[in-house]
Amino acid sequence: MIQRNPGFANLTAGYLFPEVSRRKNEYSKNHPDAKIISLGVGNTTEPLTPHIAKAMSDYALSLGTVQGYSGYGDDFGSSDLRKKIAEEFYPNENIEADEVFISDGAKCDIARVQTLFGRDVNLAVQDPSYPVYVDGSVIVGAAGANNGSGYDGIVYMPCTAENNFFPDLSQIKKNSLIYFCSPNNPTGKVSSKEELTRLVEFALKNECIIIFDAAYSEFVSDSALPKSIFQIEGAKKCAIEVQSLSKPAGFTGVRLGWSVVPKDLKFADGTSVNKDWGRLMTTLFNGASNIAQQGALAALDETGRREMRSVIEYYLENARIIEKTVRKWKNAEVFFTGNSPYLWIRFAGQKSWDIFDKILDKCRVVTTPGLGFGPAGESFIRISAFGHRADVEEACRRMENFSM
Ligand SMILES: *Cc1c(COP(=O)(O)O)cnc(C)c1O
Numbered sequence: 228m229i230q231r232n233p234g235f236a237n238l239t240a241g242y243l244f245p246e247v248s249r250r251k252n253e254y255s256k257n258h259p260d261a262k263i264i265s266l267g268v269g270n271t272t273e274p275l276t277p278h279i280a281k282a283m284s285d286y287a288l289s290l291g292t293v294q295g296y297s298g299y300g301d302d303f304g305s306s307d308l309r310k311k312i313a314e315e316f317y318p319n320e321n322i323e324a325d326e327v328f329i330s331d332g333a334k335c336d337i338a339r340v341q342t343l344f345g346r347d348v349n350l351a352v353q354d355p356s357y358p359v360y361v362d363g364s365v366i367v368g369a370a371g372a373n374n375g376s377g378y379d380g381i382v383y384m385p386c387t388a389e390n391n392f393f394p395d396l397s398q399i400k401k402n403s404l405i406y407f408c409s410p411n412n413p414t415g416k417v418s419s420k421e422e423l424t425r426l427v428e429f430a431l432k433n434e435c436i437i438i439f440d441a442a443y444s445e446f447v448s449d450s451a452l453p454k455s456i457f458q459i460e461g462a463k464k465c466a467i468e469v470q471s472l473s474k475p476a477g478f479t480g481v482r483l484g485w486s487v488v489p490k491d492l493k494f495a496d497g498t499s500v501n502k503d504w505g506r507l508m509t510t511l512f513n514g515a516s517n518i519a520q521q522g523a524l525a526a527l528d529e530t531g532r533r534e535m536r537s538v539i540e541y542y543l544e545n546a547r548i549i550e551k552t553v554r555k556w557k558n559a560e561v562f563f564t565g566n567s568p569y570l571w572i573r574f575a576g577q578k579s580w581d582i583f584d585k586i587l588d589k590c591r592v593v594t595t596p597g598l599g600f601g602p603a604g605e606s607f608i609r610i611s612a613f614g615h616r617a618d619v620e621e622a623c624r625r626m627e628n629f630s631m
Contacts, residue, residue, distance in 0.1 A: 234366040239373040243358055243599030244268050250584070251593050258591075264622045266549070266611045267593035269412065269568070271477040273541060273615075275522075276534035279476065282525030283518050290518075300514045303505065304329025304485070308520050311527050312485055316444075316470065320457040322487055326501060328508055329515045329523075332484040333442050333471035334359050340404075340438055340467065340486075341367045343500075343507055349403035353394055354383040355413055355600030355607075357440065360406040376602060385603040388560065388573065392416035396429045402495070405430060407456075408440040410447060410567040413600045413609040417452045417566045423459045430465040436492070436500075437466040445475035445539055447566045463489035467500070474568070476526045476535050483519040542568045545619045546612035552623040553610065557630050568612040571597070574631045575606055582608050582631060590625040 247267050255263060274280075289295030303309065309324040316322075330336050337359050346368035352360045354377075361381060364370040371379035382403070384394030392414045399405060407426060409418040418426070430437050439456035447454050456466045471484035492500040525531045549570055550563050562571040574582055579596035586594050586608070597607025612619070 232366070232368075234368050237365050237370070237372045237378070238362060243595070246599070247583075247593065247595060250587065254587055254591075261591045263587075263591045263593060264614070264618050264625075265593040266614055266619070266622055267595045269474070269611050270613055271474065271479045272613050273477060273538050275477050275481070276526075276531070276538065278530045278534055279522050279525045283481070283522040286521040287518050297517060300517050300520070302509050302514070303327075304515055305517075305520050305524070308524055308527075309485075311524060312470075315527050315532070317455060317457055317487070320455065322457060322489070326487050326489050328486050328488060328504060329520060330484045330486060330508075330512065331482045331515050331519075332473060332478075333440060333469040333486075335512075336469045336484055336486045337406075337438065337440070338363050339507060339511060340469070341369065342511065343503060344404055344436075345369070349382070349400045350380060351382040351384055351399040351403045351405045351435075352601070353386050353407060353411065354602060355386065355597060355604035356406060357408055357412050358600065360438075361601070383601060383603070386411070386414060386416065387603055388562065392562070393418055393422045396426065399429065399433065399435065401433045401435070403433070403435045405435050405437045406440070407437050408442070409453075410443040410564075412443065412567075413569055413595065413597065413604065413607075414571045415562060415564050415567040415569045417447055417449070417564055420451070420453050420459070423453055423456060427456070427459045427462050427465060431461055434495070435465065437462070439466050439468045441468055442471050442474055443567050444470070445535070446543065446568055448543070449566055452566060457487065457489075463491040465492070467492065467504075472523055472526055475539055476523075476531075477538060478519070478522070478526075481516075481519050481522055483515055483523045541616070542612050545614060545616065546570060548616075548619055548623060549610055549612060552626050555627065559631075570610040570612070571607055572610065573597075573607045577606055577631050579605055579607055582606075585631060586626070586629060590622070590629055592622045592626060 309327040313322045341363045370381045377383045386392040444454035456462045468487040472478035488501045488504045490501045560573045579598040583596040595609040597604030
């Protein structure tokens, strides 16, 4: 028979969220009457706004007419949408429409980035980090076996309370692909302009490329904090940004994202990364759903932006409600910046799966164990603010007197 892709054999622990579900289901089986509230997986809960839903519904109906029908769209997405994204998300950064590539989501683009750079690239990730950076790299063979403290070929950069969740960059090897997420999932940290300037300067000096995941940029309300890596001087020569409407506009199921690949970004041999990205997208991807693209255009017009703002505010208010409760926990340190939908909480000396199990058992609330995001996530849990208000309030009542 055909040999198994060795990358799969190298993957050790199961993907984090299936294990969270397994424990939740196991608990439900043993406690059939328990009404469990999930503040675990970062999945949106509030409906699409009427304006966006109507734009998609009207467009879907028009696809059923001769005049309104269209098949494959333009390579790299609708030119109106590429232009609109460049204007709305990068108003002062001079990003051109042909540097914006529309896709089916940020995670999917990260997987394609891993194909773009292949298996011979050096890697650095924030620790903890969103799992696909690491697991996807193992699958394509850019990272090797797990040696007990992480996968070979990946430099893990601890982001802890002690370094204010910004890593020591000096460990990164020359010519590395650096995955960097701000606002960060799971820590909630938003890197400052000064910190990102250090990151960009490091990348330029050491011929690295930053894969900047800005999936939560719309949750940044402090205008002093950067929402895009391209707000940093020099970033167009060393960064790709992946973005998505999943979290700000509830497009987790609709599926619409994009990546920005600047024309100034070059490989070692001087060839254009933007060009190869285009080649890869036309080869491996046939374009985002035209219905989703109509939804995105609606999300980015004036009404859409206003409605999107109110949904983001709703989630941020959830986060502040949860914050009030968890700040009362004894022996817990709460890290919450107000600029992300996640609370990152440490019980020093405890194991994150034990904290997870105890909150599930005592409060019937599902959280996410920090260890699942990387070794430096041990002793932490992440609580997500995605939820209906009534569920969040009920979860807070149950968690009021929690202690480890
Ligand atoms: C949710 C999330 C994504 C996923 O984006 P999609 O566009 O839904 O694929 C990407 N990055 C981070 C850090 C996320 O939390």
